[in-house]
Amino acid sequence: MLPQLQFHDDLAVITLNRPEALNALSFSILDELHALIKTVKKSTARALIITGTGDKAFCAGADIKELMGRSRQEQQSGSEFGQEVFNQVENLPIPSLALINGYAFGGGLELALACTFRLATPNAKMGLPEIKLGLIPGYGGTQRLARVIGITRANELILTGKTIDAEQALQYGILNGVIDKSKALDEAVSFCQQFKGFSLPVLHFAKSAILRAFDVSLQDGLKIESNLSTLAYSLNDANEGMQAFIEKRAPSFKDQ
Numbered sequence: 001m002l003p004q005l006q007f008h009d010d011l012a013v014i015t016l017n018r019p020e021a022l023n024a025l026s027f028s029i030l031d032e033l034h035a036l037i038k039t040v041k042k043s044t045a046r047a048l049i050i051t052g053t054g055d056k057a058f059c060a061g062a063d064i065k066e067l068m069g070r071s072r073q074e075q076q077s078g079s080e081f082g083q084e085v086f087n088q089v090e091n092l093p094i095p096s097l098a099l100i101n102g103y104a105f106g107g108g109l110e111l112a113l114a115c116t117f118r119l120a121t122p123n124a125k126m127g128l129p130e131i132k133l134g135l136i137p138g139y140g141g142t143q144r145l146a147r148v149i150g151i152t153r154a155n156e157l158i159l160t161g162k163t164i165d166a167e168q169a170l171q172y173g174i175l176n177g178v179i180d181k182s183k184a185l186d187e188a189v190s191f192c193q194q195f196k197g198f199s200l201p202v203l204h205f206a207k208s209a210i211l212r213a214f215d216v217s218l219q220d221g222l223k224i225e226s227n228l229s230t231l232a233y234s235l236n237d238a239n240e241g242m243q244a245f246i247e248k249r250a251p252s253f254k255d256q
């Protein structure tokens with residue numbers, strides 16, 4: 001029932017594990033996700049994959065049955081807590097990948113949008129259908145979807161609550177790719193292996209600079225880039241990378 005965390009070499013995999021409710025996010029599941037993300041952050045993992053148990057759903061969103069009958073204060077703190085958990089995912093120092101293996105609705109798509117990358121199987125269907133429930137997204141969807149795909153399409157998806165399939169999601173720019181269902185985890189793992197040989201702190205600098213792009217003015221963003229690029233330059237790994245280029249060999253980064 002609770003999400004599971006496994007480590008495969010230097011890769012962390014979190015699997016939402018409530019297939020009977022299409023991996024819907026109850027508050028106890030969100031709590032556990034919070035704890036698991038902290039464990040991943042402290043670990044030596046170089047990338048995180050988040051996926052769902054079963055072949056039907058990544059995550060069908062917040063648990064609608066649990067949302068009923070809550071006080072206004074509970075609703076506010078619930079939304080803020082979900083946002084905090086997803087912020088933690090977004091701000092991990094390592095790249096994260098949502099492997100969308102079926103339905104990703106509401107909070108499920110919001111979780112995927114907090115990941116650095118998204119891959120989906122051809123059967124995936126996704127959307128932010130909250131409007132149909134008389135709600136709006138509360139775990140970051142209005143902000144992240146607009147940042148990921150632009151206001152025109154974010155308005156279309158959020159104000160109509162429509163469902164799109166994997167191919168449309170790829171076209172919209174929600175996904176980095178559509179992958180074969182029969183070897184989805186293998187493909188997600190090889191996607192993450194692209195970062196394996198790179199310097200971890202440098203990956204973190206790049207990820208942090210990109211994340212700030214929508215929060216600050218161009219001038220401030222350029223300053224952040226300049227500071228982080230200088231920090232990267234000051235690491236031994238930058239020396240090694242440039243030296244390896246000159247010596248026509250593969251670099252051997254030490255994460256320092």
Ligand code: CO8
Binds near residue numbers: 105107135
């Ligand atoms: N919550 C609770 N249970 C769910 C959910 C959900 N989001 N989604 C599916 N389930 C349950 C169903 O109730 C059903 O259980 P049971 O067999 O006991 O009735 C089981 O999962 C299987 O579901 P279906 O029979 O409906 O399966 P189908 O294949 O027919 O349909 C769908 C699949 C299309 C995904 C359909 O289940 C569906 O529309 N689900 C709801 C999707 C949705 O609206 N998600 C958005 C939820 S709201 C949200 O995420 C807001 C987040 C921010 C809130 C902040 C507040 C704190």
